[in-house]
Amino acid sequence: MRRRTMIMAAMAAAMTVAASGCQKAEEPAETAAASAEAAETVTSIAEEETQEAEKEEDHDTGDAALDDPRNQDDIGEKELLAVSFGTSYNDSRRRTIGAIESTLEETFPEYSVRRGFTSGMIIQRIKSRDNVEIDSVEAALDRALDNGVKELVVQPTHLMNGLEYTDLVNELAQYSDGFEKVAIGAPLLTSDEDLQKVIQVIAEETAQYDDGETAICFMGHGTEAESNQVYEKMQNMIAEQGYENYFIGTVEAAPTLDQVMAAVQAGDYKRVVLEPLMIVAGDHANNDMAGDEEGSWKRTFEDAGYEVTCILRGLGEMEGIRQIFAEHAQAAMDSLEAQ
16 A cells, blocks of 8 residues: 555544454454444435435426536646535525535636546436436546546535445545655534534524524434434534524434424424525425425424425525534645645
């Protein structure tokens, strides 16, 4: 293994929740359990992608032509690759992922900003429906190599240091020998300082609803991975900062909708505002949160007697959130000086 590959492997160990390279060898039973968990995660992601493709037909997803796929050549020697899970909701993609990319471009004009999606299903969906090509991470990295990029900074738009981020770090490590310098930025919710900044941003963005009679609920995705604890931690920090009418829940894990409902009902609220704690407002926001079907957050709170307002806005639409990603990209660039 050459030097830069070793550097990236070390980054994977230092920057991810579960980096196997710095742990003792697992017992066979533990290894099997870990493999089963990984398989379940892959299956869950595949199912989620399929659900988005099916459910989006109920919504006007917008004009794909208004979004820049950022897959151009003529990159130059410095590239800033923004990596996202992706969404086939065109308007949301432009207002969130596209807006983050534009902020990075404005902040770092010496870098060519390009896009990579981790979801192959979403890439294929956009291609077949809209005839728009979006690079996978592999395609984006190959493009960087073909264009002679010497300095590569990768900034993910992931929410946390979960399994998807780990996969990105590992994939980047396989390419690191092709560049003179490589660095990867941190996800949105990496440090306590990040959490405090995000809390401040979402509080300011929803201040108009903070009237003492309204519960403001944010719906995250959730994961079975250890990184899911960030939601509970964020809820505790919100309460500590005095935002007692703000609540955090998830679709796939804890805190659950039932737990959020119980917390809201413990207060004296008449209205509920629902907003996604996700970078984009895609399938989960449109259906699981704001849908009219039984089991959605909107329907559940309405059935409980609350007046409900749904805000279909991804975190990427908030300038304060985009600035945090720019700060993380800057930290990654600063680390290049040590290489």
